[in-house]
Amino acid sequence: MATTRVTGRGQKSPVDEEFLKHLYRGGELLAQGKVMEARALLERAHQLQPKNEKGRNLLGLAYFKLGLFDQAAEIYEALVRDNPVDATLRVNLGLVYLKTSALQRAMREFETATDLQPDHKRAHNYLGLALAQAGEYGRARQHFLEAGSDVMAEKMAKAIAGERFAQPTRPATMPATAPAARPASSGEAQWGTQFGLDESPSDTPSTVAPGDEEMRLAEDEGPGSLSEDAPDGAREGQGTPEAAREDTESLEDATPELPAKAVTFRPGSEVPLLAELVPAVALSGASQVNPFRVGNGSFSALVEGELLTRLEGLVAFSGPLQFQPESKRIRGRAAEQPFGEGTRRLVRASGQGMLFIEAAEARSFLAVDLGDEGAYVLEECLFAFEEAVAFENGKVPSELAPDLELVHLRGQGRVVLSLPGSLRSVAVAEAAPVTVPLSHLVGWQGKLTPQVVSLPGEDSGFAVELSGEGFALIALPVR
Known part of the structure; x- marks a missing residue:
């Protein structure tokens, strides 16, 4: 494999020159929609400098646009490994997973992106879509609200109401504008037809009527897939005034984008400049x-x-x-x-x-x-x-295990929880007490009475039985 060489102070080697030539030309062709031609040039650039982040980003974008999702996933997985705190790269990888129906993996990347950058509207949008596909309409609604997508949030509210009282009837056929897709599982089919979206992310772009807000997702980062630090002439929408661009996009038109700022490297080195690395990892x-x-x-x-x-x-x-x-x-x-x-x-x-x-x-x-x-x-x-936030300490006395130390929180305010996994809840009804192992218990909401009990089986540990009306709060380890 060719390596980058520096021939003299400030001079680029022929390998450097060839890499930049292929990188810039490939970026230009990608922006012009000539994806096949761009792919060949960007693959050559990647061969010359396989660790260059801008080259990898552009190649991943080309693979994505061509529907080569396995190759795109390989590129973005490597980028995420190298840049684990970059929210944009997490969103890109999540989009690839969403396209290939790897729903749990997609949700994990979108959730991580929202943790890293709570105001990342695209991450909230796509996490909302993934949660809706999984049937978690309440959580989906919250993320659509975070994304500023009131239309989708309203759809989630209607879905919740329908789920509680009367399930909407699913149309027997797909909308006429929907592309052909593989047969969907029952979980996949339910969400799309209820909310006016395609039943599952498709490998081929669908068309969306310009005024069809029900098929669009709000996001405020602009439609371009390439950032301002892309090669000159390689930015999508070049020459279009920012004020005139739409600030929404459909799921099927969604594409990965380059991070807002890429750390640069000196020619011949894979070690970043400290002055540029420091603000990037703040x-x-x-x-x-x-x-x-x-x-x-x-x-x-x-x-x-x-x-x-x-x-x-x-x-x-x-x-x-x-x-x-x-x-x-x-x-x-x-x-x-x-x-x-x-x-x-x-x-x-x-x-x-x-x-x-x-x-x-x-x-x-x-x-x-x-x-x-x-x-x-x-x-x-x-x-x-x-x-x-007002707090009061208490405990659940037990003769079986150590007393359970609790804190009662109330009042308008925010709280940070330290959890051994992702937060989940289980509804508790008068006629159906809920028992939660201590290893999973976080707490509860509502008018519930706790009691420490033994789990079935010998040496199986202890649990808390909750009776009344409310919700048990539990933590599930992330796998």
């Missing part, structure tokens, strides 16, 4: 709009006044912050018992600044808003919360 900071910014295994918290948090996994903090150990609250009063021990003790952070914290091994963070509903959460799962 920790994501919280803001007044998002005082808790959850990322991939980490989160940042904005402190303006007071904030209650643990300091386990503290990476750094900025600003003149002060930390005061917090005590438990029992029956509305501060007790002498400390709220946690060691690095896991809850502290009251005060002042003006920012906290950067990394999750413990095999755990992840989730930021939630309590809204009008309170919640009972295992003490070990509560990591941080706004000062406006």
Whole structure:
């Protein structure tokens, strides 16, 4: 395989020149829609410099446009391995998975993208679509709202109502504009016909009427698949005023895009320049709009006044912050018992600044808003919360196992949970108590009565039986 060589100071070798020639020309042809010709040039560029990120991005985009999803997946999987905190690359890989009906893999990439960049509207859009296809209409609606797609959010609301009272009748045939596709499973067929979308992502683009909002997904990042740092002349929509471009796109027209900023390398080196790498890998900071910014295994918290948090996994903090150990609250009063021990003790952070914290091994963070509903959460799962949230410590006594330490949270405010997996819920009804193993329990919402019980079988461990009306909160390990 040819390698990059530097012939002299500031001079490019013939290999460098050939690589750039193929890269730029391939990018231009790709932007012009001449994908087959672009593919040949970009494959040659990739052979010359297989680690060049811009070359790999463009080649992955070419494969995607040609429907060569296995090759596209290979490209984007490698890019994600090299750049695990790049939300755009996660979205690109998720799109490839969505095209090949690898639904769980797609959702995992979109969820990671929204964790890394909570305001990434495309990620929320596609995660909403994947969740809708999986039948999780409530979660899908939330992500469509995050994406600013009110039309799709309304469709999810109608689907939820239909699911609870009367399932909509599925049309016997596909819409006339839908492309032929492989036979869909029952789960795949249900979501598309209910919401006016194709039954499953197709390998061939479908046409969408210009005014058909029900077939479009809102996103505010522009329609271009190539970013501003693409080769000159290789940007889609070049010459089109930004104000005149549509800010929506259909699922079938969705294409991967290049990250907003690519770290560059000196010729002949695969080591990035420190001055360019540093801003590219900066920790994501919280803001007044998002005082808790959850990322991939980490989160940042904005402190303006007071904030209650643990300091386990503290990476750094900025600003003149002060930390005061917090005590438990029992029956509305501060007790002498400390709220946690060691690095896991809850502290009251005060002042003006920012906290950067990394999750413990095999755990992840989730930021939630309590809204009008309170919640009972295992003490070990509560990591941080706004000062406006009222809390009270309690326990579920047990003669079988150690008492279950709980925290009752209520009031308008946001909370960060530390979980050993993804949050899920199980409905609890008066006539149907729910039993959850302690290894999966996070807490519960509603008017529920807990009781510690033994699981069936010898040495099977313990669980909590919840009776009443509400929801059991559980954590499922991510596989």
